[in-house]
Each structure stands twice: as C-alpha cells, then as structure tokens.
Amino acid sequence: MNADFKLNGKTVTTERLILRPFALTDIDDFFEYASVEGVGEMAGWRHHENKEKTSEILENFISEDKTFAIVLKETGKVIGSLGVERYSLEDKLTEFQGYKGRELGFVLAKDHWGKGIMAEAVKAVIDYLFLECDLDFLVCGHYDFNRQSCRVQEKCGFRPYRKLVMDTRIGTREPGVLNLLLNPGKDIRLSFSHPETLVWE
Secondary structure, X not given: OEOOOOOOOOOEEXXXXXXXXXXXXXXXXXHHHXXXXXXXXXXXXXXXXXXXXXHHHHHHHHHHOOEXXXXXXXXXXXXXEEEEEOOOOOOOOHHHOOOOEEEEEEEEOHHHOOOOHHHHHHHHHHHHHHHHOOOOEEEEEEEOOOHHHHHHHHHOOOEEEEEEEEEOOOOXXXXXXXXXXXXXXXOOOOOOOOOOOEOOO
C-alpha cells in the first residue's frame, strides 16, 4: 500500500548534493533545466515552453510536499528533482497489501548527465526512506528508450519487476520496466499477482 509521506522540511546531504524541498525562488533554476528539449521527454513529459508552466508545476511541488530539489553544493544551483510519488495500480498489485511503499521519479539537468549525480541522490533518498521512514519497498520505472534511467536504477539496487506499457504525460504509450527494491533490513515475502507482466526473479 502507499505510505503516507511528506517532506516536512527534510534535508538530505551527500558528498556533492543537498536534497531539500523546493522554494518559489527556485523558479529560474527549474525553468533552466526543464525547458531543455529532451530532459522532460525522457521521463514522459514535455519540456517547459514558458516560465508560466514552470511556475505552475513548482507551486504543485511546494503544495504537495513530496519532491526534493537536487542542489549542487558547489554552486547552490537546483539541477533536478526527485519525487517520492504514490505508485499506481495499488488495488491491482495485491502483493504489496500490508507493506508500505512509494515510487521514485527523477529528472536531472542535461549538463549533469553521466556524472553519477542521479545515482548519488537516489541512494541517499533510499537510505532515508528505508532507515528513517521505515518503508518496506520502493518501485521506480523507466521507458525502454531511457537507458540512463535504467542504469541509475540498477546502480541503486532496483531489480526488474514488471514489463508494462505505460502512459506518458505527452499522450503516448511507451513500453517500459517497473523496477522494485525491497528494504534489506526486513524479511519481506511477496505473493505476486498478475503473472502476465511479472519478470521478478
């Protein structure tokens, strides 16, 4: 089942990064990376064509209070986002009944791709969610064409869980993989539903 979750002002730090709640003053940094063609599209949403769209989404980030801003320590600049989202199909994925989890979603400025930054951020948030928030599992997906996201998830310990065709916010349907990570500090035993999409080993 989906765990209740709010950032409530939480900050997580790593060697290179500060992960913190978004603020209205982040709009210029947010627009700078979200307006680059190809950044949002890798995650299934269209890059921002104007700052009004960025402002609308930024206000949602702040009000929903479940998305970390990824800040580069060296510059203080926001270079991406990492959301602790509700996973979908909660009623159909009966294996998670009685267990608490969420879904991770992330985006990084194109200038910082290939530097290990996203894996650094995701690993830190995983530790926070498992050790401090006591979650039992996390899921995280990627479209088949997004090999960068696939590699990040592999580096962070996620394993292929289901092969699905997923709806994007652009209105297309794309084949992809939903990955699963179980809290290693717990004895979690799942009885899987829907074997037609299952690839967990």
